[in-house]
Amino acid sequence: MSAVIEFKDINKHYDDSDFSIDNFNLDVEEGDIVTIIGTSGCGKTTVLKMINGLIEPSSGEIFINGSPISNADVVELRRGIGYAIQGTLLFPHLTIRDNIAYVPNLINESNEKIESDVLKWINIVGLDESLLERYPHELSGGQQQRVGIARALAASPKILLMDEPFSAVDEITRNQLQKELKQIHEKTGITILFVTHDIGEALYLGDKVLVMKDGAIEQYDTPRNVLRHPKTEFVDKLLERTKIIDQK
Numbered sequence: 001m002s003a004v005i006e007f008k009d010i011n012k013h014y015d016d017s018d019f020s021i022d023n024f025n026l027d028v029e030e031g032d033i034v035t036i037i038g039t040s041g042c043g044k045t046t047v048l049k050m051i052n053g054l055i056e057p058s059s060g061e062i063f064i065n066g067s068p069i070s071n072a073d074v075v076e077l078r079r080g081i082g083y084a085i086q087g088t089l090l091f092p093h094l095t096i097r098d099n100i101a102y103v104p105n106l107i108n109e110s111n112e113k114i115e116s117d118v119l120k121w122i123n124i125v126g127l128d129e130s131l132l133e134r135y136p137h138e139l140s141g142g143q144q145q146r147v148g149i150a151r152a153l154a155a156s157p158k159i160l161l162m163d164e165p166f167s168a169v170d171e172i173t174r175n176q177l178q179k180e181l182k183q184i185h186e187k188t189g190i191t192i193l194f195v196t197h198d199i200g201e202a203l204y205l206g207d208k209v210l211v212m213k214d215g216a217i218e219q220y221d222t223p224r225n226v227l228r229h230p231k232t233e234f235v236d237k238l239l240e241r242t243k244i245i246d247q248k
C-alpha cells in the first residue's frame with residue numbers, strides 16, 4: 001500500500017481568524033474512501049481544499065503520488081482531482097450532457113469517446129439517458145447531485161474530493177446515493193475523500209474515518225476501530241447517537 005496523498009507538517013492560519021491547523025500529518029492510501037467528520041468549523045473543508053490548491057497551506061507540504069503540489073501546475077493538478085460539493089453547482093446554461101462532458105470537451109477528447117463516456121457515467125450514477133438533453137433546473141435536487149458526481153467522474157480523476165455532497169437531499173435519496181458511491185468506488189478504485197457531518201454516513205462509507213476537532217486529528221482509523229476503540233472523549237460523544245440508534 002502506498003500513500004497517494006500525504007500531508008507533511010502542514011500548518012494553516014487565516015489572517016482574520018483564531019482557527020489554525022498545526023503540524024497536521026496524514027497519509028491517505030491509494031483506493032481508500034476516507035470520510036472526514038467533525039464539528040462545524042473544525043477545518044474539514046480547509047483540509048480538502050488544500051489538496052486541489054484552492055487553499056494554500058501556511059507552511060508544510062502536501063504530496064500527491066510522492067510529488068509536492070507546491071511545484072505542480074494548478075490547472076494540471078485540478079484536472080486530476082474531481083471535486084463535488086453540496087448543491088453541485090452545475091452550469092445552468094448547459095444541458096446535462098454538456099455538463100457531464102465539460103472536462104472531456106476542455107481537453108479535446110474525441111466526440112466518440114465523449115459520447116460513450118457521457119453514457120457510461122449517466123448510467124453509473126443511476127440516471128436515465130433521457131435526461132441528457134434537459135437543463136439542470138429541470139431535474140430534482142437528487143438528480144442534480146448525481147449529475148454533479150457524473151461530471152466529476154467524467155474527468156477520469158484518480159482522486160475525488162467530496163464536500164458534504166449529499167447533505168441537501170432527502171434521506172431516502174441520500175441512502176441511495178451512498179450505495180451508488182460505494183459501487184462507483186468498487187468499479188473505479190479511485191481514492192475518495194468525503195466530508196460529512198453525519199457519523200452514520202462516515203462509518204458506512206469510509207474505509208477509514210478521520211475525526212477532526214479544532215483543526216487537529218482526534219482519530220484516524222477504520223470504522224470498526226472507531227466504533228470499538230474511540231480514542232478520545234470527543235469521538236465517544238460523536239458515536240453516542242449511533243449507539244442510541246443501535247439500541248432501538
Ligand SMILES: Nc1ncnc2c1ncn2[C@@H]1O[C@H](COP(=O)(O)OP(=O)(O)O)[C@@H](O)[C@H]1O
Pocket residue numbers: 014015016017019038039040041042043044045046047
Ligand atoms: N478565508 C477564510 N478566512 C478566515 N477564516 C476562514 C476562512 N475560511 C475558513 N475560515 C475559518 O476556518 C475555520 C475552518 O473552516 P472550514 O475548514 O471551512 O471548516 P469546516 O469545513 O470543518 O466547517 C472556521 O473557523 C472558518 O471560519
Ligand SMILES: [Mg+2]
Pocket residue numbers: 044045046163
Ligand atoms: Mg465545510
